[in-house]
Structures are given as structure tokens and as C-alpha cells.
Amino acid sequence: MGKFYRDYADFLKERFEGKVQKLTVDVGHTCPNRDGTKGRGGCIYCNNASFSPALASPGSRMSVAAQLQAGKEFFARKYPTMRYLAYFQSYTNTHDDPSRLIARYREALAVDDVVGLIIGTRPDCISPALLAQLSEINSSGKRVIIEYGAESSHDTTLQAINRCHTWADTVNAVNLTREAGIDVGLHFIMGLPGESRAMMLATVDAINRLRPDTVKFHQLQVIDHTPLARMWREGNIELHLFEVDEYLELCKDIVGRLDPSITIERFTSSAPSDLLLAPRWGLKNYQFTNLLNNLLAAE
Ligand code: SF4
Numbered sequence: 001m002g003k004f005y006r007d008y009a010d011f012l013k014e015r016f017e018g019k020v021q022k023l024t025v026d027v028g029h030t031c032p033n034r035d036g037t038k039g040r041g042g043c044i045y046c047n048n049a050s051f052s053p054a055l056a057s058p059g060s061r062m063s064v065a066a067q068l069q070a071g072k073e074f075f076a077r078k079y080p081t082m083r084y085l086a087y088f089q090s091y092t093n094t095h096d097d098p099s100r101l102i103a104r105y106r107e108a109l110a111v112d113d114v115v116g117l118i119i120g121t122r123p124d125c126i127s128p129a130l131l132a133q134l135s136e137i138n139s140s141g142k143r144v145i146i147e148y149g150a151e152s153s154h155d156t157t158l159q160a161i162n163r164c165h166t167w168a169d170t171v172n173a174v175n176l177t178r179e180a181g182i183d184v185g186l187h188f189i190m191g192l193p194g195e196s197r198a199m200m201l202a203t204v205d206a207i208n209r210l211r212p213d214t215v216k217f218h219q220l221q222v223i224d225h226t227p228l229a230r231m232w233r234e235g236n237i238e239l240h241l242f243e244v245d246e247y248l249e250l251c252k253d254i255v256g257r258l259d260p261s262i263t264i265e266r267f268t269s270s271a272p273s274d275l276l277l278a279p280r281w282g283l284k285n286y287q288f289t290n291l292l293n294n295l296l297a298a299e
Contacts (some may be wrong), residue, residue: 153206189199
């Protein structure tokens with residue numbers, strides 16, 4: 001079956017020789033939308049436990065290097081030539097004193113076979129000074145990729161989900177990051193409260209204007225122990241949660257509309273079953289992608 005869009009394997013192949021694997025690192029960063037810097041209570045759908053592997057839980061108290069070594073041991077037996085990207089995923093990984101941040105990034109890069117960093121953060125939490133230091137690392141032979149949670153291009157939606165940043169913050173962060181010569185990825189959620197299909201596709205148009213290197217999409221999930229779960233249980237919010245077929249159709253349209261030079265890293269997310277309240281599709285991410293590829297091939 002041919003390819004219908006640029007996928008993450010294409011993106012990695014252009015940047016690294018041989019196989020590379022992401023290893024999640026969690027150093028217990030918090031988030032400006034929880035500690036009061038930008039807001040309190042966080043985004044209404046956020047439960048970080050739903051995307052932090054147990055190995056990297058803040059309670060583990062393992063150093064950055066020890067977390068990476070543990071991750072490497074898991075893969076190295078099967079793939080001795082594998083190289084790694086340290087993925088600072090949970091919470092906001094640029095929300096700390098810049099010298100402490102750079103020390104952690106450098107600790108990760110000092111681990112054998114770690115060839116780059118992926119830093120997950122918010123678009124309102126990046127400074128030209130930090131980007132300048134990351135740019136230096138990026139030109140020293142190790143690669144830096146920054147991923148921003150944009151979630152939607154509509155400020156009304158961003159307000160409804162308590163993101164405490166705007167689309168203008170995302171545009172600014174992408175432009176600054178690109179000027180620093182660093183690869184930039186964006187993350188979006190489809191099906192946020194109040195968003196019509198037309199609004200979701202308008203977000204795709206906004207992505208095309210901004211031209212990030214990579215994008216991730218996923219369907220809105222109601223995850224336990226979040227404000228969204230409480231509102232949903234109490235009937236205080238109107239949600240349109242996607243069924244698989246409807247979301248497949250939307251993703252087909254996204255693929256048809258997105259600038260083909262932009263890499264699509266993924267379309268779905270699957271929260272752990274004990275935390276996921278709805279929608280419960282019972283599909284792994286790769287199974288959804290297979291269904292989508294079949295649908296695209298049938299066109
Ligand atoms: S989704 Fe990100 S920005 Fe929002 S509360 Fe959670 S960690 Fe903070």
C-alpha cells in the first residue's frame with residue numbers, strides 16, 4: 001500500500017541514521033497552568049498520569065541518566081544498534097530556571113547512544129534566551145526537537161478548556177523556534193467542547209499557514225480525575241465524543257487538507273483503560289492507523 005501522508009518514520013529517517021527510539025524522561029516538572037504562574041487547576045481534560053509511563057513517574061526519583069539507562073536496557077537486548085531520543089514529555093519541560101533545564105538536557109545527551117532531545121512544552125513557556133542555548137546544542141551534532149501543545153487554533157476553545165494561552169502564543173513560539181533552526185512540532189485535540197467539524201478543519205488551514213515540521217492529532221478523551229470528567233458526569237458540559245467511523249472520516253479529510261510537507265506523527269491517543277471513561281474504542285493507535293490507511297487506499 002502506498003503512503004498517503006508523511007509519517008514520523010519519514011521525518012526520523014531524514015534526520016538520523018539507523019533506528020532511533022524515544023525514551024520518556026520525567027524530572028517532575030510542573031506546569032504554569034497548575035502552579036499559578038498562568039492559571040490553576042490545569043486544562044480541563046488533563047490528567048498527566050494518562051501519558052506518563054510508570055518507569056518515569058516523578059515518584060521514582062531516578063536521575064535523568066538512570067531513567068535513560070533503564071529505558072535503553074529494555075531495547076538494547078533486542079536492537080543492539082538502536083539509538084535514542086530523550087523525550088521530556090510530562091507537564092511543561094521548559095518551566096524552570098534555564099540553567100537547571102540546560103543541565104538536565106545535557107545530562108540526557110551525555111548518555112551513550114542518546115542522539116537528541118524532544119522537549120514537550122506550552123507555547124507560552126519558551127524564551128529567546130532558552131532557544132538560543134538549545135540552538136547551540138542543536139548545532140553541536142545532537143538534535144533538538146520542541147513540541148508545543150497548541151490543541152486548537154480557536155481562542156474561544158482555548159478559553160473553554162482553560163488552556164490559559166492563545167493561538168497567537170502558538171504562532172509566536174513556532175516562529176521563534178524555526179528562527180532558532182530547531183524542528184518544531186504541534187499537538188492538537190479534535191472534538192474539544194464547542195468545536196464544529198468546520199472549526200476543526202479551520203485549524204488544519206491554520207496549521208498549513210504556520211508550517212510546523214510535525215503535527216500530532218488525537219480525539220478528545222474523557223479521563224478520570226479531571227475537571228472534564230466531573231462536568232461530563234454531572235451533565236454540565238455538552239460533548240460530541242467521536243465514534244471510530246466518524247473520526248476516521250475526519251482524519252481522512254485532515255490528510256486531504258494538510259500541507260503534504262508536514263509530518264503527521266499520529267491521529268489517536270489511548271489513555272490507560274482504568275482512567276479512560278469515554279470514548280472506549282478498544283483500538284490500539286496502530287490499529288486505527290491501519291483502518292485509516294485502508295480507507296485512504298479505497299478512495
Ligand atoms: S495539558 Fe499540559 S498545560 Fe495543560 S494542565 Fe496538563 S500539563 Fe499543564
